[in-house]
Amino acid sequence: MSLTLENIGRRINKNWIIKGLNLHVAKGECLALLGPSGCGKSSTLRLIAGLDKPDEGTIKINHKDVTNISPVNRRIGMVFQSYALYPHLNVADNLSLGLRIRGVPVSEQKKRVNNALGLMQIESLFKRFPSELSGGQRQRVALARAILRDPKVYLLDEPMSNLDAQLREELRPELRNLILKGGQPVVYVTHDQHEAMAMANRIAVLKNGRLEQIGTPENLYAKPSSIFVASFIGRPQMNIFPDKSGLIKAIRPEDLKFSNNGLKCNLVHKEWLGSSQLLLLDSQNGLLRLLCGSEESIPEEIYINWSSEKEHYFDSNTGKRIDKSRQ
Amino acid sequence: MKHKIIWVLLLVIWSLSPLSWQLYTSFCTQEAITHPLTNPGPHWTLNNYRQVLTASPPLWDYLFNSLLLGLTTTLLTLVFAIPASYALSKLKPLLARTTKIILISAALFPYVLLFLALLEFARNFNLGNNLFALSIPYSALSMPLAILLITSAFKDLPKDLEEAARIEGLGIWQRLRWVLIPLIAPATASTSILIFLFSWNEYPIALTWISKPELLTLPVAIARIAGSSIYSVPYGAYAAATVLGSIPLLIMVLIFQKQIISGLTKGAVKG
Numbered sequence: 069m070s071l072t073l074e075n076i077g078r079r080i081n082k083n084w085i086i087k088g089l090n091l092h093v094a095k096g097e098c099l100a101l102l103g104p105s106g107c108g109k110s111s112t113l114r115l116i117a118g119l120d121k122p123d124e125g126t127i128k129i130n131h132k133d134v135t136n137i138s139p140v141n142r143r144i145g146m147v148f149q150s151y152a153l154y155p156h157l158n159v160a161d162n163l164s165l166g167l168r169i170r171g172v173p174v175s176e177q178k179k180r181v182n183n184a185l186g187l188m189q190i191e192s193l194f195k196r197f198p199s200e201l202s203g204g205q206r207q208r209v210a211l212a213r214a215i216l217r218d219p220k221v222y223l224l225d226e227p228m229s230n231l232d233a234q235l236r237e238e239l240r241p242e243l244r245n246l247i248l249k250g251g252q253p254v255v256y257v258t259h260d261q262h263e264a265m266a267m268a269n270r271i272a273v274l275k276n277g278r279l280e281q282i283g284t285p286e287n288l289y290a291k292p293s294s295i296f297v298a299s300f301i302g303r304p305q306m307n308i309f310p311d312k313s314g315l316i317k318a319i320r321p322e323d324l325k326f327s328n329n330g331l332k333c334n335l336v337h338k339e340w341l342g343s344s345q346l347l348l349l350d351s352q353n354g355l356l357r358l359l360c361g362s363e364e365s366i367p368e369e370i371y372i373n374w375s376s377e378k379e380h381y382f383d384s385n386t387g388k389r390i391d392k393s394r395q
Numbered sequence: 396m397k398h399k400i401i402w403v404l405l406l407v408i409w410s411l412s413p414l415s416w417q418l419y420t421s422f423c424t425q426e427a428i429t430h431p432l433t434n435p436g437p438h439w440t441l442n443n444y445r446q447v448l449t450a451s452p453p454l455w456d457y458l459f460n461s462l463l464l465g466l467t468t469t470l471l472t473l474v475f476a477i478p479a480s481y482a483l484s485k486l487k488p489l490l491a492r493t494t495k496i497i498l499i500s501a502a503l504f505p506y507v508l509l510f511l512a513l514l515e516f517a518r519n520f521n522l523g524n525n526l527f528a529l530s531i532p533y534s535a536l537s538m539p540l541a542i543l544l545i546t547s548a549f550k551d552l553p554k555d556l557e558e559a560a561r562i563e564g565l566g567i568w569q570r571l572r573w574v575l576i577p578l579i580a581p582a583t584a585s586t587s588i589l590i591f592l593f594s595w596n597e598y599p600i601a602l603t604w605i606s607k608p609e610l611l612t613l614p615v616a617i618a619r620i621a622g623s624s625i626y627s628v629p630y631g632a633y634a635a636a637t638v639l640g641s642i643p644l645l646i647m648v649l650i651f652q653k654q655i656i657s658g659l660t661k662g663a664v665k666g
Contacts (some may be wrong), residue, residue: 119558139561146562152555156577165573166563217563 069095069130071116071221071253076125078111078277085111086277089125093221093253098244100256100268102300108277109257113223116255118142129220145219145252149226151210153198159185159209160194163216184212187246204235211243215250222247222254228263240266261301265289273297291380295387298380304346304357306380315390316382321346321359323378326366330373335366414641421634428630443631447620447639452609454636457616461595462643464526464533464612468594469587472534472541477583479538480545481571495543502539510599517604524607532600537590544589548582549575588651595644613640 076089086108093099101109114120116127118139126135134142154162160181167177185191188208198206207227214222227243228236244267247254258264264271265285272282273296281293285301292298298306298318307324309317333349333356340362347358349370358372381390421443426434447454483494513532522528552575560570576583598614605611611619617636621628 117558117562119561139558140564140566142562143564144562146559148555148559150553150555152553152559154556154560154574154578156580165560166565169563169565169569169573213559213563 069220069252070128071255072128072131073112073116074126074128076112076115076122076127078108078115078120079123084277086115086122089277089279091272091279091282093255095253096248096251097270098248098254098256098268100258100264100271101274102258102261102264102271103274103280104300105259107274109259109274110225111277112274113146113225113255113257116221117144117146117223143217143220144223145214145217145221146223147207147210147214147225147227149229151198151206151230153206153209153213155198158195158197159190159201162198162209163213166213166217180216184216187215188212203231204239207231207239211246215246219252222252224254224256226257226259229258229260236263243267262303265301271301273300291389293389295382298382298389304359307356309353314384316384316387318380318382319374319378321357323374324356324358324372325374326360326364327371327373330371333370333372335370338366417634417637420630421638423631425627425629425631429627440631443629443635444639446629446632447636454616454639456609457611457613458640458643460526460610461613461640464530465591465594467527467530468533468537469590471530472537472590473583473587475534476538476541476545476586477571477576480542480549481575483542483546484549495546498539498543502543506536507599510603513600514603523604524610526605526610526612529601529604529612530594532604533594533597534590537593541586541590544586545579545582548579552578584651588647591647592644 071091071093073089073091076086076091077084078086089108089112091099101112103109111120115122118134118137122135126133128134129142154165157165163181163184164177167180172180181194182191185194188211190205190208190212193201193205193209198209201209207230211227224247228239231239240263256264256267258267268285270282270284271288273280273288275296281288281297283291288297288301292301295308295316295318299308302320304321306318306320309319331351331353333351335347336350336355337348339346339348343362344359345362345364347360347366349356349358349372351372356372382388383390420428422439422441424434424437424440424442426436427438483491486494509532516532517523517528522531556574556578557570560574565573596614597612598618601612601615602618605615613636617633617640620636621633623629
């Protein structure tokens with residue numbers, strides 16, 4: 069099972085909202101589409117689902133071209149940001165509607181629905197209406213519905229953005245286990261880099277409808293291919309030093325260390341985060357963020373230094389990464 | 396606050412007084428109506444009701460005719476208006492707006508101007524004296540308003556719902572049947588009531604298309620009672636027929652008042 073996008077382009081009037089997009093999601097892989105709003109990640113998902121048609125390129129599921137197949141026949145399991153549960157049907161009917169339409173016998177419908185309810189641990193809710201469910205419960209029902217579609221590909225559109233932080237943390241491993249167990253490729257759209265790193269095997273960062281970088285979370289973190297990816301991945305944000313002769317230098321807050329000599333700074337603000345603390349420092353290079361352990365004592369006179377191996381360089385015109393070996 | 400109550404009271408009196416007058420008249424003897432102050436005989440009577448209900452054909456028949464006509468008209472209108480509205484809600488903005496303007500002009504057109512043409516139509520196609528045939532012009536005349544109201548209901552539905560259904564494998568008719576039509580039920584209900592009311596009250600077309608006494612609709616039949624005698628107007632019987640004719644509507648409006656109001660205001664704001 070696999071999903072492949074080849075040179076996908078989508079245009080609204082004369083604007084290309086997605087252009088030259090190539091992606092491949094393998095069996096049992098979860099790919100996160102990450103980017104700010106308007107970067108084309110949700111539009112890409114709609115193209116894969118078949119809700120919109122690409123203006124160029126092909127979409128393949130299991131190496132079969134599905135570009136012109138209607139979503140009705142594409143066998144996609146999708147979870148919408150709004151969950152999109154049918155408000156006039158109770159949970160059991162919400163889940164069985166698709167099965168009934170596809171001609172599954174009633175006894176089999178019941179069995180499968182009960183199975184899915186059990187899987188999502190919402191057996192007791194089967195008679196409730198969507199309006200009587202909490203956000204987390206709705207999310208589970210929406211997921212159960214996607215599972216019952218017996219899909220070839222899972223598409224998740226910001227599935228957790230309407231849930232509170234604690235619930236998200238709870239649901240993450242559960243969601244991952246559930247959807248990856250079936251071996252289908254999963255495309256997970258999010259604007260939250262933290263969620264992308266937690267959920268995905270690989271992350272595709274999109275900007276203005278173009279693929280900025282694709283790779284494992286570790287890879288994106290260690291070697292961001294552009295200043296955009298560098299500032300999008302990792303919180304607190306990377307420190308970016310001003311442009312010197314066409315070169316931007318960037319360094320992660322946790323790579324800055326206190327030392328006896330180096331860059332002199334003044335403490336502007338301190339955030340104590342429990343396991344760590346974040347310092348906002350004023351230096352001749354502008355404001356810098358420094359992340360250190362919460363036990364670490366902060367010297368009166370602050371000098372900071374860092375290992376030159378931790379520096380990232382970007383071209384100040386193109387924003388692209390420049391590898392140190394090529395300097 | 397006090398002012399509001401006074402205004403509301405005035406409005407209630409203003410709109411209810413003709414109805415109460417009609418109700419009062421329907422229980423009065425002919426003498427009590429024509430000579431209210433000098434009438435020596437009995438004042439109250441049930442004779443008017445007895446008269447209209449035992450006439451040949453009795454008023455029940457007309458009530459039944461109007462009911463049948465109203466239901467047929469409503470059904471016929473919805474069968475065409477719902478798919479048309481669905482299509483209209485999917486049109487591109489420019490085309491949708493143009494269509495809407497055409498529909499609004501059609502809805503505002505004074506239909507009485509059409510009735511001579513409709514009469515020719517009935518004659519040519521032999522559609523006279525047939526209640527089912529009469530529902531054709533009725534539903535055609537109700538169609539613009541029905542389409543406008545139902546289109547706005549379709550547009551108000553979240554897009555995600557239909558898309559979720561598509562992805563689940565529901566074809567267009569299945570989506571309409573299982574997801575969309577159930578969800579626009581309130582709008583459909585209020586639209587149905589408006590169509591039914593129009594058909595229930597319509598006079599000029601019914602007058603010209605139907606001539607057989609046993610097929611008359613209520614408004615025409617009631618008008619006939621008023622003109623049944625050349626010596627006097629039987630006010631009592633006329634009033635009794637009117638009262639009986641409004642009871643079904645009253646019941647319907649009491650049951651569906653919420654939908655009627657939401658349907659009317661929705662049409663007003665979002666049309």
